Amino acid sequence: QVQLVESGGGLVQTGGSLRLSCAASGRTVYAMGWFRQAPGKERESIATISYYGTTTYYAASVKGRFTISRDNAKNTVYLQMNSLNPEDTAVYYCAAGSLNSRPDEYDYWGQGTQVTVSS
Numbered sequence: 001q002v003q004l005v006e007s008g009g010g011l012v013q014t015g016g017s018l019r020l021s022c023a024a025s026g027r028t029v030y031a032m033g034w035f036r037q038a039p040g041k042e043r044e045s046i047a048t049i050s051y052y053g054t055t056t057y058y059a060a061s062v063k064g065r066f067t068i069s070r071d072n073a074k075n076t077v078y079l080q081m082n083s084l085n086p087e088d089t090a091v092y093y094c095a096a097g098s099l100n101s102r103p104d105e106y107d108y109w110g111q112g113t114q115v116t117v118s119s
Contacts, residue, residue, distance in 0.1 A: 002026040002108040004094050009113030012084055016117070020079040022094030022110055029096035032070060032077040033057075033103055036090035036115075043093070045103040047079060061087075084117045091115075 008020040020034070033048035047068040048057045056068055067080040077094055092115050097106035 002029055002096060004029075004096060004108055004110035006092065006094050006110045006113040009092060009115045011116045011118065014085050014117060014119050016084050018081045018084065018115060020081065020092055020094075020113060020115075022077045022079075024075040024077075024096060024108075028072070028075060029108065030099040031101050031106070032094065032096045033106065034068060034077075034079045035093045035095060035103070036088075037093070037112075038087075038090040041090075048103055049077065051099060081115070084115075086117045086119050089115060089117050 003025050004022055006020060006022050008018060012018055030051045034046050035043050036046055037043040046059045046062050047066055049068045049070055053070055058066060065083045070077040091112040093112045094110045095106040096108045
């Protein structure tokens, strides 16, 4: 069984940066990714990364601004968020699944961390 805990959320101004962390405990996880959900919006996948970090995916809304990375020795995934704008305000969740699982197949979810971008 795996538990995921996000951290690093907070309040920033437009144009600011933030780095989110997600620590996994229990056993090694493989595919990992970040999701977000804004008030009144559907949860969306914004970034995923394969076990060895050779394959990454970014949603068009964050591509070029966000960077996903992982440290398998620490069983942790990160999300570096730059050039933030108010549209990025949401609860951010990390999730994990089997080696070749798609984001909709991820089995484990964190509790989420709030990111608020003010103008």
